[in-house]
Amino acid sequence: MPDGGGDPQTDVTLAWELLYRLEPELYERMASAEKLHRSVIGWLPGAADRIVEVGAGTGRLTLELIKRGREVVAIEPAAGLRQILERNLSRADHGYRAHVTAGFFDDLPVASDSADLVVACSVLTPAPGHGGDPGLAEMERVCRPGGCVAVIWPNNLGWLAARGYEYVTFPGPMSVEFASHCEAVEMAEIFYPGAVAEVRRHGSRRVPYPLLGINPPRDLAFKVMAR
Ligand SMILES: C[S@@+](CC[C@H](N)C(=O)[O-])C[C@H]1O[C@@H](n2cnc3c(N)ncnc32)[C@H](O)[C@@H]1O
Numbered sequence: 001m002p003d004g005g006g007d008p009q010t011d012v013t014l015a016w017e018l019l020y021r022l023e024p025e026l027y028e029r030m031a032s033a034e035k036l037h038r039s040v041i042g043w044l045p046g047a048a049d050r051i052v053e054v055g056a057g058t059g060r061l062t063l064e065l066i067k068r069g070r071e072v073v074a075i076e077p078a079a080g081l082r083q084i085l086e087r088n089l090s091r092a093d094h095g096y097r098a099h100v101t102a103g104f105f106d107d108l109p110v111a112s113d114s115a116d117l118v119v120a121c122s123v124l125t126p127a128p129g130h131g132g133d134p135g136l137a138e139m140e141r142v143c144r145p146g147g148c149v150a151v152i153w154p155n156n157l158g159w160l161a162a163r164g165y166e167y168v169t170f171p172g173p174m175s176v177e178f179a180s181h182c183e184a185v186e187m188a189e190i191f192y193p194g195a196v197a198e199v200r201r202h203g204s205r206r207v208p209y210p211l212l213g214i215n216p217p218r219d220l221a222f223k224v225m226a227r
Helices: 008-022 024-031 038-043 079-091 132-142 157-161 181-191 193-202
Strands: 048-054 069-075 097-101 115-121 143-152 166-169 175-177 206-208 219-224
Touching: 008 024, 008 079, 024 079, 024 181, 038 219, 048 132, 069 115, 079 097, 115 132, 132 143, 157 166, 157 219, 181 193, 193 206
Parallel strands: 048 069, 048 115, 069 097, 115 143
Antiparallel strands: 143 219, 166 219, 175 206
């Protein structure tokens, strides 16, 4: 793990950023097992002219958005993840248009008031490097009046509530769905070393989120922009 100057949170953030750039296929193996709650997908508008997604990664959400938007702009800063995203999109033929482009929260390459839905999943945090207030302001700039800004799998509800975001969460047990038990153990060894023994004991390719010590992707915060 890289040295972030003694701050464990900085170390973790740096480690993820390095993973996105140096081992994008490994990230894809982990992310594709962490499926979003079906009701989170179901909550999103069913038909939008234009959807903008920030920090699209390898497309966990983008692959759902292309079924809902006539046009989807997927913004992702890490080149390796963009390549996998393009590959995943090319395999999913829905006849919708998706544009994959480089960009960061602080300067989204999209015109103002141009999207019906602006969404970020497991990306935005109050930290300036991961959006923060400038990033949220950019998402709102891009969203048209009456459109919706949605932060899926949010990590700081108080910060979003203070900025006028409402919260929705969906119930039910959720598991990380690895391809096999062997894959579950291997991924735990890399990403959740403290949970390896439990994952082995559990003996299934489906690993409940609490066993890994993470909150499941079952929630979102949203704001409808004033007309
Ligand atoms: C945990 S991944 C989530 C990816 C995807 N949204 C998903 O749910 O599978 C975080 C993503 O945010 C991107 N990211 C990190 N900092 C960013 C920034 N400042 N602006 C835009 N994207 C950023 C990373 O490159 C990575 O793709």
